[in-house]
Amino acid sequence: MESSRFLLVQLIGPHEHAQEARQNMQETESLVGTYGGVVVEKLVQHRIHPHPNTYIGSGKVEEIRLKLKTQKIEVVLINGLVKPSQLFRMERQWWNQNSKIKVWDRLDLILAIFEKHAHSQEAKLQIELARIAHSGPRIYGLGGTVLSGQRGGIGQRGGGGETNIEMERRRMKQQEAAIRRQLAKLESQKQRRILYRQERGFGPVALVGYTSAGKTTLFNALTGKQKETRTKLFTTLDTAVGKMIFEKGQLPVLVADTIGFINHLPVQLVEAFRSTLMEAMAAKLLLHVIDATDRRRQEKSDTVEQILADLKITQPLVRVYTKMDLVSPARDKQIRREAKTARGWCVSATSHLGVTELKRFVASQLISDHN
Structure with a gap:
Protein backbone atom coordinates (compact mmCIF):
# COMPACT_ATOMS: atom_id res chain seq x y z
CA MET A 1 0.00 0.00 0.00
CA GLU A 2 1.39 3.40 -1.04
CA SER A 3 2.20 5.87 1.74
CA SER A 4 0.09 9.02 2.07
CA ARG A 5 2.00 12.10 0.88
CA PHE A 6 2.23 14.90 3.45
CA LEU A 7 3.15 18.56 3.22
CA LEU A 8 4.36 19.72 6.65
CA VAL A 9 3.94 23.38 7.63
CA GLN A 10 5.69 24.89 10.66
CA LEU A 11 4.93 28.36 12.03
CA ILE A 12 7.78 30.00 13.96
CA GLY A 13 6.95 32.81 16.36
CA PRO A 14 9.28 35.70 17.25
CA HIS A 15 10.35 34.08 20.53
CA GLU A 16 10.86 30.53 19.21
CA HIS A 17 14.42 29.37 18.51
CA ALA A 18 15.19 27.82 15.13
CA GLN A 19 16.67 24.73 16.82
CA GLU A 20 13.45 24.15 18.77
CA ALA A 21 11.40 24.49 15.57
CA ARG A 22 13.62 21.96 13.78
CA GLN A 23 13.24 19.50 16.64
CA ASN A 24 9.46 19.92 16.61
CA MET A 25 9.39 19.26 12.87
CA GLN A 26 11.60 16.17 13.23
CA GLU A 27 9.32 14.76 15.92
CA THR A 28 6.21 15.43 13.83
CA GLU A 29 7.87 13.83 10.81
CA SER A 30 8.42 10.72 12.97
CA LEU A 31 4.72 10.81 13.84
CA VAL A 32 3.87 10.92 10.13
CA GLY A 33 6.03 7.82 9.63
CA THR A 34 4.24 6.07 12.49
CA TYR A 35 0.92 6.85 10.81
CA GLY A 36 2.22 5.35 7.57
CA GLY A 37 2.80 8.54 5.63
CA VAL A 38 5.80 10.29 4.15
CA VAL A 39 6.68 14.00 4.27
CA VAL A 40 7.48 15.06 0.70
CA GLU A 41 7.61 18.82 1.31
CA LYS A 42 8.26 21.13 4.27
CA LEU A 43 7.37 24.80 4.60
CA VAL A 44 8.41 27.19 7.37
CA GLN A 45 6.63 30.49 8.01
CA HIS A 46 7.69 33.23 10.41
CA ARG A 47 4.69 35.02 11.90
CA ILE A 48 4.13 37.04 15.06
CA HIS A 49 0.68 35.46 15.47
CA PRO A 50 -1.27 32.85 13.49
CA HIS A 51 -3.61 34.40 10.93
CA PRO A 52 -7.14 34.54 12.46
CA ASN A 53 -8.80 33.33 9.27
CA THR A 54 -6.51 30.66 7.80
CA TYR A 55 -3.77 30.32 10.47
CA ILE A 56 -1.00 30.54 7.84
CA GLY A 57 -2.22 33.61 5.91
CA SER A 58 -3.25 34.12 2.28
CA GLY A 59 0.32 34.11 0.93
CA LYS A 60 1.11 30.66 2.27
CA VAL A 61 -2.34 29.41 1.22
CA GLU A 62 -1.51 30.40 -2.37
CA GLU A 63 2.01 28.92 -2.18
CA ILE A 64 0.59 25.58 -1.01
CA ARG A 65 -2.10 25.69 -3.71
CA LEU A 66 0.65 25.64 -6.36
CA LYS A 67 2.37 22.67 -4.70
CA LEU A 68 -0.68 20.45 -4.31
CA LYS A 69 -0.74 19.15 -7.87
CA THR A 70 2.98 19.19 -8.66
CA GLN A 71 3.82 17.25 -5.48
CA LYS A 72 0.60 15.17 -5.45
CA ILE A 73 -0.02 16.15 -1.83
CA GLU A 74 -2.77 14.24 -0.02
CA VAL A 75 -2.48 15.74 3.49
CA VAL A 76 -1.45 19.26 4.49
CA LEU A 77 -0.27 19.01 8.09
CA ILE A 78 -0.02 22.15 10.22
CA ASN A 79 2.44 21.46 13.05
CA GLY A 80 0.44 23.05 15.83
CA LEU A 81 -2.99 23.11 17.45
CA VAL A 82 -5.33 24.84 14.98
CA LYS A 83 -8.98 25.83 15.31
CA PRO A 84 -11.36 23.59 13.33
CA SER A 85 -12.76 26.62 11.49
CA GLN A 86 -9.25 27.62 10.34
CA LEU A 87 -8.52 24.10 9.12
CA PHE A 88 -11.79 24.08 7.19
CA ARG A 89 -11.14 27.45 5.57
CA MET A 90 -7.73 26.26 4.36
CA GLU A 91 -9.24 23.05 3.03
CA ARG A 92 -11.97 24.94 1.18
CA GLN A 93 -9.33 27.12 -0.52
CA TRP A 94 -7.70 24.02 -2.04
CA TRP A 95 -10.76 22.04 -3.15
CA ASN A 96 -10.31 23.11 -6.79
CA GLN A 97 -6.78 21.68 -6.81
CA ASN A 98 -7.66 18.49 -4.94
CA SER A 99 -11.26 17.72 -3.96
CA LYS A 100 -10.03 15.03 -1.55
CA ILE A 101 -7.35 17.10 0.20
CA LYS A 102 -7.11 16.61 3.96
CA VAL A 103 -5.94 19.41 6.24
CA TRP A 104 -4.83 18.25 9.67
CA ASP A 105 -3.15 19.76 12.67
CA ARG A 106 -0.88 17.90 15.09
CA LEU A 107 -3.80 16.61 17.17
CA ASP A 108 -5.57 15.21 14.09
CA LEU A 109 -2.39 13.28 13.26
CA ILE A 110 -2.05 11.87 16.79
CA LEU A 111 -5.71 10.84 16.81
CA ALA A 112 -5.28 9.10 13.45
CA ILE A 113 -2.29 7.19 14.87
CA PHE A 114 -4.22 6.31 18.01
CA GLU A 115 -7.11 5.01 15.92
CA LYS A 116 -4.75 2.62 14.13
CA HIS A 117 -3.34 1.29 17.40
CA ALA A 118 -6.47 1.20 19.56
CA HIS A 119 -7.75 -2.25 20.50
CA SER A 120 -9.91 -1.87 23.60
CA GLN A 121 -13.36 -0.33 23.71
CA GLU A 122 -12.06 2.17 26.25
CA ALA A 123 -9.29 3.44 23.95
CA LYS A 124 -11.66 3.74 21.00
CA LEU A 125 -14.18 5.70 23.08
CA GLN A 126 -11.48 8.04 24.36
CA ILE A 127 -10.29 8.70 20.81
CA GLU A 128 -13.83 9.52 19.71
CA LEU A 129 -14.30 11.84 22.67
CA ALA A 130 -11.10 13.74 21.88
CA ARG A 131 -12.10 13.93 18.23
CA ILE A 132 -15.50 15.44 19.04
CA ALA A 133 -13.91 18.01 21.35
CA HIS A 134 -11.33 19.05 18.77
CA SER A 135 -12.96 18.69 15.37
CA GLY A 136 -16.21 20.58 15.92
CA PRO A 137 -17.56 21.84 12.58
CA ARG A 138 -15.66 19.28 10.50
CA ILE A 139 -17.55 16.39 12.11
CA TYR A 140 -20.97 17.71 11.18
CA GLY A 141 -20.09 18.28 7.58
CA LEU A 142 -18.19 21.57 7.31
CA GLY A 143 -15.00 19.82 6.30
CA GLY A 144 -13.95 16.95 4.10
CA THR A 145 -11.37 15.23 6.26
CA VAL A 146 -11.38 11.70 7.59
CA LEU A 147 -13.08 13.22 10.60
CA SER A 148 -16.29 13.84 8.65
CA GLY A 149 -18.45 11.43 6.77
CA GLN A 150 -20.30 14.02 4.72
CA ARG A 151 -20.11 17.54 3.34
CA GLY A 152 -22.77 20.15 3.93
CA GLY A 153 -23.76 23.26 5.79
CA ILE A 154 -24.20 26.93 4.99
CA GLY A 155 -22.35 27.90 1.85
CA GLN A 156 -20.63 24.50 1.50
CA ARG A 157 -20.87 21.93 -1.29
CA GLY A 158 -23.92 19.76 -0.76
CA GLY A 159 -25.13 22.25 1.81
CA GLY A 160 -27.86 21.14 4.14
CA GLY A 161 -28.72 24.50 5.62
CA GLU A 162 -28.63 25.93 9.11
CA THR A 163 -31.33 23.58 10.43
CA ASN A 164 -29.21 20.54 9.57
CA ILE A 165 -26.19 22.09 11.24
CA GLU A 166 -28.11 22.71 14.43
CA MET A 167 -29.37 19.13 14.32
CA GLU A 168 -25.82 17.87 13.95
CA ARG A 169 -24.66 20.01 16.86
CA ARG A 170 -27.33 18.47 19.06
CA ARG A 171 -26.43 15.02 17.82
CA MET A 172 -22.77 15.64 18.67
CA LYS A 173 -23.67 16.76 22.19
CA GLN A 174 -25.81 13.67 22.65
CA GLN A 175 -23.01 11.47 21.30
CA GLU A 176 -20.48 13.10 23.63
CA ALA A 177 -22.77 12.55 26.63
CA ALA A 178 -23.28 8.89 25.64
CA ILE A 179 -19.50 8.34 25.33
CA ARG A 180 -18.89 9.93 28.72
CA ARG A 181 -21.48 7.62 30.28
CA GLN A 182 -19.83 4.57 28.72
CA LEU A 183 -16.40 5.72 29.86
CA ALA A 184 -17.67 6.35 33.40
CA LYS A 185 -18.95 2.77 33.50
CA LEU A 186 -15.62 1.43 32.22
CA GLU A 187 -13.71 3.59 34.72
CA SER A 188 -15.80 2.17 37.55
CA GLN A 189 -15.02 -1.37 36.38
CA LYS A 190 -11.32 -0.52 36.09
CA GLN A 191 -11.28 0.97 39.59
CA ARG A 192 -12.72 -2.28 40.96
CA ARG A 193 -10.06 -4.28 39.10
CA ILE A 194 -7.31 -2.05 40.51
CA LEU A 195 -8.58 -2.54 44.07
CA TYR A 196 -8.93 -6.30 43.50
CA ARG A 197 -5.33 -6.56 42.27
CA GLN A 198 -4.01 -4.42 45.11
CA GLU A 199 -5.51 -6.86 47.61
Whole structure:
Protein backbone atom coordinates (compact mmCIF):
# COMPACT_ATOMS: atom_id res chain seq x y z
CA MET A 1 0.00 0.00 0.00
CA GLU A 2 1.39 3.40 -1.04
CA SER A 3 2.20 5.87 1.74
CA SER A 4 0.09 9.02 2.07
CA ARG A 5 2.00 12.10 0.88
CA PHE A 6 2.23 14.90 3.45
CA LEU A 7 3.15 18.56 3.22
CA LEU A 8 4.36 19.72 6.65
CA VAL A 9 3.94 23.38 7.63
CA GLN A 10 5.69 24.89 10.66
CA LEU A 11 4.93 28.36 12.03
CA ILE A 12 7.78 30.00 13.96
CA GLY A 13 6.95 32.81 16.36
CA PRO A 14 9.28 35.70 17.25
CA HIS A 15 10.35 34.08 20.53
CA GLU A 16 10.86 30.53 19.21
CA HIS A 17 14.42 29.37 18.51
CA ALA A 18 15.19 27.82 15.13
CA GLN A 19 16.67 24.73 16.82
CA GLU A 20 13.45 24.15 18.77
CA ALA A 21 11.40 24.49 15.57
CA ARG A 22 13.62 21.96 13.78
CA GLN A 23 13.24 19.50 16.64
CA ASN A 24 9.46 19.92 16.61
CA MET A 25 9.39 19.26 12.87
CA GLN A 26 11.60 16.17 13.23
CA GLU A 27 9.32 14.76 15.92
CA THR A 28 6.21 15.43 13.83
CA GLU A 29 7.87 13.83 10.81
CA SER A 30 8.42 10.72 12.97
CA LEU A 31 4.72 10.81 13.84
CA VAL A 32 3.87 10.92 10.13
CA GLY A 33 6.03 7.82 9.63
CA THR A 34 4.24 6.07 12.49
CA TYR A 35 0.92 6.85 10.81
CA GLY A 36 2.22 5.35 7.57
CA GLY A 37 2.80 8.54 5.63
CA VAL A 38 5.80 10.29 4.15
CA VAL A 39 6.68 14.00 4.27
CA VAL A 40 7.48 15.06 0.70
CA GLU A 41 7.61 18.82 1.31
CA LYS A 42 8.26 21.13 4.27
CA LEU A 43 7.37 24.80 4.60
CA VAL A 44 8.41 27.19 7.37
CA GLN A 45 6.63 30.49 8.01
CA HIS A 46 7.69 33.23 10.41
CA ARG A 47 4.69 35.02 11.90
CA ILE A 48 4.13 37.04 15.06
CA HIS A 49 0.68 35.46 15.47
CA PRO A 50 -1.27 32.85 13.49
CA HIS A 51 -3.61 34.40 10.93
CA PRO A 52 -7.14 34.54 12.46
CA ASN A 53 -8.80 33.33 9.27
CA THR A 54 -6.51 30.66 7.80
CA TYR A 55 -3.77 30.32 10.47
CA ILE A 56 -1.00 30.54 7.84
CA GLY A 57 -2.22 33.61 5.91
CA SER A 58 -3.25 34.12 2.28
CA GLY A 59 0.32 34.11 0.93
CA LYS A 60 1.11 30.66 2.27
CA VAL A 61 -2.34 29.41 1.22
CA GLU A 62 -1.51 30.40 -2.37
CA GLU A 63 2.01 28.92 -2.18
CA ILE A 64 0.59 25.58 -1.01
CA ARG A 65 -2.10 25.69 -3.71
CA LEU A 66 0.65 25.64 -6.36
CA LYS A 67 2.37 22.67 -4.70
CA LEU A 68 -0.68 20.45 -4.31
CA LYS A 69 -0.74 19.15 -7.87
CA THR A 70 2.98 19.19 -8.66
CA GLN A 71 3.82 17.25 -5.48
CA LYS A 72 0.60 15.17 -5.45
CA ILE A 73 -0.02 16.15 -1.83
CA GLU A 74 -2.77 14.24 -0.02
CA VAL A 75 -2.48 15.74 3.49
CA VAL A 76 -1.45 19.26 4.49
CA LEU A 77 -0.27 19.01 8.09
CA ILE A 78 -0.02 22.15 10.22
CA ASN A 79 2.44 21.46 13.05
CA GLY A 80 0.44 23.05 15.83
CA LEU A 81 -2.99 23.11 17.45
CA VAL A 82 -5.33 24.84 14.98
CA LYS A 83 -8.98 25.83 15.31
CA PRO A 84 -11.36 23.59 13.33
CA SER A 85 -12.76 26.62 11.49
CA GLN A 86 -9.25 27.62 10.34
CA LEU A 87 -8.52 24.10 9.12
CA PHE A 88 -11.79 24.08 7.19
CA ARG A 89 -11.14 27.45 5.57
CA MET A 90 -7.73 26.26 4.36
CA GLU A 91 -9.24 23.05 3.03
CA ARG A 92 -11.97 24.94 1.18
CA GLN A 93 -9.33 27.12 -0.52
CA TRP A 94 -7.70 24.02 -2.04
CA TRP A 95 -10.76 22.04 -3.15
CA ASN A 96 -10.31 23.11 -6.79
CA GLN A 97 -6.78 21.68 -6.81
CA ASN A 98 -7.66 18.49 -4.94
CA SER A 99 -11.26 17.72 -3.96
CA LYS A 100 -10.03 15.03 -1.55
CA ILE A 101 -7.35 17.10 0.20
CA LYS A 102 -7.11 16.61 3.96
CA VAL A 103 -5.94 19.41 6.24
CA TRP A 104 -4.83 18.25 9.67
CA ASP A 105 -3.15 19.76 12.67
CA ARG A 106 -0.88 17.90 15.09
CA LEU A 107 -3.80 16.61 17.17
CA ASP A 108 -5.57 15.21 14.09
CA LEU A 109 -2.39 13.28 13.26
CA ILE A 110 -2.05 11.87 16.79
CA LEU A 111 -5.71 10.84 16.81
CA ALA A 112 -5.28 9.10 13.45
CA ILE A 113 -2.29 7.19 14.87
CA PHE A 114 -4.22 6.31 18.01
CA GLU A 115 -7.11 5.01 15.92
CA LYS A 116 -4.75 2.62 14.13
CA HIS A 117 -3.34 1.29 17.40
CA ALA A 118 -6.47 1.20 19.56
CA HIS A 119 -7.75 -2.25 20.50
CA SER A 120 -9.91 -1.87 23.60
CA GLN A 121 -13.36 -0.33 23.71
CA GLU A 122 -12.06 2.17 26.25
CA ALA A 123 -9.29 3.44 23.95
CA LYS A 124 -11.66 3.74 21.00
CA LEU A 125 -14.18 5.70 23.08
CA GLN A 126 -11.48 8.04 24.36
CA ILE A 127 -10.29 8.70 20.81
CA GLU A 128 -13.83 9.52 19.71
CA LEU A 129 -14.30 11.84 22.67
CA ALA A 130 -11.10 13.74 21.88
CA ARG A 131 -12.10 13.93 18.23
CA ILE A 132 -15.50 15.44 19.04
CA ALA A 133 -13.91 18.01 21.35
CA HIS A 134 -11.33 19.05 18.77
CA SER A 135 -12.96 18.69 15.37
CA GLY A 136 -16.21 20.58 15.92
CA PRO A 137 -17.56 21.84 12.58
CA ARG A 138 -15.66 19.28 10.50
CA ILE A 139 -17.55 16.39 12.11
CA TYR A 140 -20.97 17.71 11.18
CA GLY A 141 -20.09 18.28 7.58
CA LEU A 142 -18.19 21.57 7.31
CA GLY A 143 -15.00 19.82 6.30
CA GLY A 144 -13.95 16.95 4.10
CA THR A 145 -11.37 15.23 6.26
CA VAL A 146 -11.38 11.70 7.59
CA LEU A 147 -13.08 13.22 10.60
CA SER A 148 -16.29 13.84 8.65
CA GLY A 149 -18.45 11.43 6.77
CA GLN A 150 -20.30 14.02 4.72
CA ARG A 151 -20.11 17.54 3.34
CA GLY A 152 -22.77 20.15 3.93
CA GLY A 153 -23.76 23.26 5.79
CA ILE A 154 -24.20 26.93 4.99
CA GLY A 155 -22.35 27.90 1.85
CA GLN A 156 -20.63 24.50 1.50
CA ARG A 157 -20.87 21.93 -1.29
CA GLY A 158 -23.92 19.76 -0.76
CA GLY A 159 -25.13 22.25 1.81
CA GLY A 160 -27.86 21.14 4.14
CA GLY A 161 -28.72 24.50 5.62
CA GLU A 162 -28.63 25.93 9.11
CA THR A 163 -31.33 23.58 10.43
CA ASN A 164 -29.21 20.54 9.57
CA ILE A 165 -26.19 22.09 11.24
CA GLU A 166 -28.11 22.71 14.43
CA MET A 167 -29.37 19.13 14.32
CA GLU A 168 -25.82 17.87 13.95
CA ARG A 169 -24.66 20.01 16.86
CA ARG A 170 -27.33 18.47 19.06
CA ARG A 171 -26.43 15.02 17.82
CA MET A 172 -22.77 15.64 18.67
CA LYS A 173 -23.67 16.76 22.19
CA GLN A 174 -25.81 13.67 22.65
CA GLN A 175 -23.01 11.47 21.30
CA GLU A 176 -20.48 13.10 23.63
CA ALA A 177 -22.77 12.55 26.63
CA ALA A 178 -23.28 8.89 25.64
CA ILE A 179 -19.50 8.34 25.33
CA ARG A 180 -18.89 9.93 28.72
CA ARG A 181 -21.48 7.62 30.28
CA GLN A 182 -19.83 4.57 28.72
CA LEU A 183 -16.40 5.72 29.86
CA ALA A 184 -17.67 6.35 33.40
CA LYS A 185 -18.95 2.77 33.50
CA LEU A 186 -15.62 1.43 32.22
CA GLU A 187 -13.71 3.59 34.72
CA SER A 188 -15.80 2.17 37.55
CA GLN A 189 -15.02 -1.37 36.38
CA LYS A 190 -11.32 -0.52 36.09
CA GLN A 191 -11.28 0.97 39.59
CA ARG A 192 -12.72 -2.28 40.96
CA ARG A 193 -10.06 -4.28 39.10
CA ILE A 194 -7.31 -2.05 40.51
CA LEU A 195 -8.58 -2.54 44.07
CA TYR A 196 -8.93 -6.30 43.50
CA ARG A 197 -5.33 -6.56 42.27
CA GLN A 198 -4.01 -4.42 45.11
CA GLU A 199 -5.51 -6.86 47.61
CA ARG A 200 -3.47 -9.66 46.02
CA GLY A 201 -0.10 -7.99 45.66
CA PHE A 202 2.00 -4.92 46.32
CA GLY A 203 1.80 -1.82 44.21
CA PRO A 204 0.94 -1.10 41.58
CA VAL A 205 4.08 0.42 40.13
CA ALA A 206 3.43 2.48 36.97
CA LEU A 207 5.92 2.96 34.17
CA VAL A 208 5.62 6.48 32.77
CA GLY A 209 7.70 8.36 30.24
CA TYR A 210 8.04 9.94 26.85
CA THR A 211 6.70 7.92 23.96
CA SER A 212 9.23 5.41 22.59
CA ALA A 213 11.50 5.75 25.64
CA GLY A 214 11.54 1.98 26.21
CA LYS A 215 8.76 1.52 28.78
CA THR A 216 7.35 -1.65 27.23
CA THR A 217 10.78 -3.29 26.93
CA LEU A 218 11.40 -2.57 30.62
CA PHE A 219 7.90 -3.82 31.45
CA ASN A 220 8.75 -7.13 29.77
CA ALA A 221 12.06 -7.36 31.64
CA LEU A 222 10.41 -6.72 35.02
CA THR A 223 7.42 -9.04 34.53
CA GLY A 224 8.67 -11.73 32.16
CA LYS A 225 5.88 -10.91 29.71
CA GLN A 226 6.38 -10.66 25.96
CA LYS A 227 4.33 -7.59 25.15
CA GLU A 228 4.99 -6.37 21.60
CA THR A 229 7.58 -3.62 21.29
CA ARG A 230 8.13 -1.31 18.34
CA THR A 231 10.46 1.56 17.55
CA LYS A 232 7.54 3.69 16.38
CA LEU A 233 5.79 6.24 18.58
CA PHE A 234 2.64 5.44 20.59
CA THR A 235 2.90 1.63 20.49
CA THR A 236 1.11 1.49 23.87
CA LEU A 237 -2.42 2.89 24.09
CA ASP A 238 -4.08 0.37 26.39
CA THR A 239 -2.57 -0.06 29.84
CA ALA A 240 -1.07 -3.51 30.48
CA VAL A 241 -0.53 -4.93 33.97
CA GLY A 242 1.93 -7.70 34.87
CA LYS A 243 3.35 -9.30 38.00
CA MET A 244 6.94 -8.85 39.14
CA ILE A 245 8.05 -11.67 41.44
CA PHE A 246 11.41 -11.11 43.09
CA GLU A 247 11.58 -13.84 45.71
CA LYS A 248 9.79 -17.17 46.01
CA GLY A 249 6.83 -16.95 48.35
CA GLN A 250 6.71 -13.17 48.18
CA LEU A 251 3.50 -11.43 47.13
CA PRO A 252 3.91 -10.17 43.54
CA VAL A 253 4.52 -6.52 42.74
CA LEU A 254 2.05 -5.28 40.16
CA VAL A 255 3.58 -3.30 37.29
CA ALA A 256 1.56 -1.19 34.81
CA ASP A 257 2.80 -0.09 31.38
CA THR A 258 1.06 3.18 30.48
CA ILE A 259 0.63 5.38 27.41
CA GLY A 260 3.63 7.52 26.48
CA PHE A 261 3.63 11.31 26.60
CA ILE A 262 4.85 13.76 23.97
CA ASN A 263 5.80 17.42 23.82
CA HIS A 264 2.97 19.90 23.19
CA LEU A 265 0.42 17.22 24.11
CA PRO A 266 -2.98 18.91 23.61
CA VAL A 267 -5.07 19.25 26.75
CA GLN A 268 -8.06 17.62 24.99
CA LEU A 269 -6.04 14.45 24.54
CA VAL A 270 -4.82 14.34 28.13
CA GLU A 271 -8.35 14.88 29.41
CA ALA A 272 -9.86 12.26 27.09
CA PHE A 273 -7.28 9.65 28.13
CA ARG A 274 -7.66 10.27 31.86
CA SER A 275 -9.29 6.84 32.18
CA THR A 276 -6.25 5.14 30.63
CA LEU A 277 -4.01 6.97 33.11
CA MET A 278 -5.94 5.64 36.12
CA GLU A 279 -3.23 3.00 36.67
CA ALA A 280 -0.66 5.78 37.07
CA MET A 281 -3.00 7.75 39.34
CA ALA A 282 -3.47 4.68 41.57
CA ALA A 283 0.21 3.71 41.62
CA LYS A 284 2.21 3.65 44.84
CA LEU A 285 5.42 4.33 42.92
CA LEU A 286 6.17 5.80 39.48
CA LEU A 287 9.16 4.67 37.44
CA HIS A 288 9.95 7.44 34.98
CA VAL A 289 11.61 5.64 32.06
CA ILE A 290 14.16 7.80 30.22
CA ASP A 291 16.01 6.89 27.01
CA ALA A 292 19.69 7.30 27.91
CA THR A 293 20.66 7.53 24.21
CA ASP A 294 18.40 10.55 23.59
CA ARG A 295 20.24 13.88 23.51
CA ARG A 296 16.93 15.62 24.33
CA ARG A 297 16.32 13.45 27.40
CA GLN A 298 16.29 16.36 29.86
CA GLU A 299 13.75 18.32 27.83
CA LYS A 300 11.58 15.23 27.40
CA SER A 301 11.88 14.33 31.09
CA ASP A 302 10.73 17.81 32.03
CA THR A 303 7.75 17.44 29.64
CA VAL A 304 6.69 14.15 31.24
CA GLU A 305 6.97 15.43 34.80
CA GLN A 306 5.08 18.62 33.93
CA ILE A 307 2.21 16.59 32.45
CA LEU A 308 2.14 14.41 35.58
CA ALA A 309 1.99 17.57 37.71
CA ASP A 310 -0.83 18.97 35.55
CA LEU A 311 -2.75 15.73 36.11
CA LYS A 312 -2.06 16.02 39.86
CA ILE A 313 -0.18 12.70 39.83
CA THR A 314 2.16 13.32 42.74
CA GLN A 315 3.24 9.86 43.90
CA PRO A 316 6.94 9.18 44.59
CA LEU A 317 8.84 9.11 41.30
CA VAL A 318 12.12 7.39 40.47
CA ARG A 319 13.99 8.06 37.23
CA VAL A 320 15.16 4.96 35.37
CA TYR A 321 17.64 5.50 32.53
CA THR A 322 17.24 2.71 29.95
CA LYS A 323 19.22 1.48 26.93
CA MET A 324 22.52 1.81 28.81
CA ASP A 325 23.99 -0.94 26.62
CA LEU A 326 23.75 1.44 23.65
CA VAL A 327 25.65 4.43 25.08
CA SER A 328 29.37 5.09 24.63
CA PRO A 329 31.77 4.76 27.61
CA ALA A 330 32.08 8.56 27.85
CA ARG A 331 28.31 9.02 27.72
CA ASP A 332 27.89 6.18 30.23
CA LYS A 333 29.76 8.17 32.87
CA GLN A 334 27.66 11.27 32.16
CA ILE A 335 24.38 9.36 32.41
CA ARG A 336 25.41 7.70 35.65
CA ARG A 337 26.25 11.11 37.14
CA GLU A 338 22.80 12.36 36.10
CA ALA A 339 21.17 9.29 37.61
CA LYS A 340 23.11 9.67 40.86
CA THR A 341 22.10 13.33 41.15
CA ALA A 342 18.44 12.38 40.55
CA ARG A 343 18.70 9.31 42.81
CA GLY A 344 17.77 7.24 39.79
CA TRP A 345 18.80 3.93 38.26
CA CYS A 346 20.65 2.89 35.10
CA VAL A 347 19.53 -0.30 33.35
CA SER A 348 19.44 -2.14 30.06
CA ALA A 349 16.15 -3.94 29.64
CA THR A 350 17.45 -5.99 26.70
CA SER A 351 20.65 -7.25 28.38
CA HIS A 352 19.05 -7.13 31.86
CA LEU A 353 21.92 -5.00 33.15
CA GLY A 354 20.79 -3.54 36.49
CA VAL A 355 17.28 -5.03 36.22
CA THR A 356 17.66 -7.35 39.22
CA GLU A 357 18.90 -4.46 41.37
CA LEU A 358 15.98 -2.32 40.21
CA LYS A 359 13.53 -5.10 41.11
CA ARG A 360 15.07 -5.37 44.58
CA PHE A 361 14.78 -1.60 45.08
CA VAL A 362 11.13 -1.48 43.94
CA ALA A 363 10.17 -4.41 46.17
CA SER A 364 11.91 -2.87 49.18
CA GLN A 365 10.13 0.46 48.69
CA LEU A 366 6.68 -1.09 48.43
CA ILE A 367 7.15 -3.61 51.23
CA SER A 368 8.45 -0.95 53.62
CA ASP A 369 5.47 1.29 52.75
CA HIS A 370 3.11 -1.66 53.26
CA ASN A 371 4.55 -2.38 56.68
